[in-house]
Amino acid sequence: MLGHEGPNVSVSGFDGPLELLLQLVEEKKLDILTVRLGDLADAYLARVRALAALPADEVASFLALASRLVLLKARSLLPALAPIVDEDEGESEEELRARLMEYAIVRERAGALGDRLRSGERQFHREGGTPVDLPPRGGEVTALAAAWSRVLALAARQREEDLVAPGERYSVEERTAEIEAIVRERGQIAFSELLGPAPTLGWAVVTFIALLDLYRRIVIDLVQDELFSDILITKKERPIVTETPA
């Protein structure tokens, strides 16, 4: 509240009035259940006098308890005084005792928690770590193996592209007409068959573009059962051949 480090830390090391009272009980080795709290008034006041250096609002809380103790003492010395005092004015000795006992328990628990903390036997959970973009789940090992064998086959094949003399030209229009004729005649054909056993890069590109064009004109349908498997080209049932590409 006032910004000082750790509230209520007094010059004599007391956290608050209850702690001071509890300390007195313990120093005198008294039973908290049976001690007459009024008897502690003198000792308590002696300690509070030493707290002169405390801020006023904190001294006030110590003094409030001191006045309570003095009243309890006065009552025990003059039993006839007791009925006169209005009980609503403040807490009775039993109420104060109950508060003191509860505080004693809290302090005991705090001590037990502190011991646990000092023993260092704590738990840890799995840390999230730096978030990474994970690849999509559900990769297929067999697909990977199949891809690997195709790569091996490619590597084993002669690099014919390098050997073929330049100047070879394919026309997309010609190839489109060719594929359209094959599909019309046979109904379906595999992409690998269209490419032939050892296609050159130019041949493969032209064939592929022709297929895309036919697909766009809804002449053919393309089916691929799984990732990287062969593409099956089938004749579209209702071909629209009147439209020509721009």
Added chain:
Amino acid sequence: MRSPLANAVEAVLFVAEKPVSRSEIAKAVGATPKQVDAALLELAGSYAGTGLRLAHDGDDWQLVTSPEQAAAVSAYLGADRLRVSPASLETLAVVAYRQPVTRAEIEAIRGVNCDQTIYTLMQRRLIEERGRREAPGRPILYGTTWEFLECFGLASLDDLPGALTPEGGVVERPGDVEGATRP
């Protein structure tokens, strides 16, 4: 041998980075909450004497390392030991054993102003706000956090050490000794 359901629950908790509620687990493993309860119980038992344990805060469950392995894990993570002042520990004790609890109730028990210690404990994520009491002024209620359970090596709040009374007897349950809570 553990049941397949217990194994499924373990797998879910293993990949979770935060506590998982019982209903979330039930949904993930395709079982009823009651079956999940049984599986969690089985799983917790199977961790006895291992480097892991099952911790829970209410219905939220998490897989954590066992307190006995704290030294090794701390060394690996380079974790610092938490330091808490005696005053803060007292406030923490009140919150832990009496939660949910208001600031006024903490102060009534400790007999001192607790603004600073509550602030410190909030900063360290050992306690957190748990809504408001439906009473005049709607005071904020405080409760302990997952971090609290972890820092003190508690599998759940049921594991809170029983406190000794000044007479030496053990107070069985929090709140057995009713203090005079002043208005």
